[in-house]
Amino acid sequence: MGETKLKTISETKTTNKGGSPVAVISDLSWEEHLVIYYFRCCFEGSEALLEVHEEFRFYLGNETANKTIGALQFLFSKLQNNGRRRLVRHDLNCKCVGADENCFAQLVTRSTYIDKKDAILIGILLTDADLAPELVLAAEDFAIGVQALLKIIGDVTRDSETERKVLYN
Numbered sequence: 001m002g003e004t005k006l007k008t009i010s011e012t013k014t015t016n017k018g019g020s021p022v023a024v025i026s027d028l029s030w031e032e033h034l035v036i037y038y039f040r041c042c043f044e045g046s047e048a049l050l051e052v053h054e055e056f057r058f059y060l061g062n063e064t065a066n067k068t069i070g071a072l073q074f075l076f077s078k079l080q081n082n083g084r085r086r087l088v089r090h091d092l093n094c095k096c097v098g099a100d101e102n103c104f105a106q107l108v109t110r111s112t113y114i115d116k117k118d119a120i121l122i123g124i125l126l127t128d129a130d131l132a133p134e135l136v137l138a139a140e141d142f143a144i145g146v147q148a149l150l151k152i153i154g155d156v157t158r159d160s161e162t163e164r165k166v167l168y169n
Helices: 030-044 046-060 062-082 099-110 117-126 132-156 160-168
Strands: 021-024 096-098
Touching (some): 021 099, 030 062, 062 132, 099 117, 117 132
């Protein structure tokens, strides 16, 4: 006869792996916040990336802007095309931080540490071991650009509310 099997919430819920919220933006450092924002911009298309490049160029000059945006595009492309699975993100202005976004931010921020073991481990978890060192080098270039941007903006602005307005209108 037609027995009905009850399903648990986890069996009926459809979520994207890596999209589950693990933090809120306000709990992150400014560096992590910007890294996630720029990661999300990669999903928005070329117009958004042109705006990001223009922001870097305005504050950092052409050479550093090109290196920074090139590193971001390399990271995004390699992770999306050669990763263990395609990464997901939240909407551009979402206050939540997804698991994939947080992993990306940790990869980038830890890439500038003298001991890069954590960054390499994160890279291995996201892709294969052969590609991880290359990801960490690109993540370091991106992180250096973001840190330089924050240093300059920090010198220009006096408080965090002004800083947020400068970066996000």
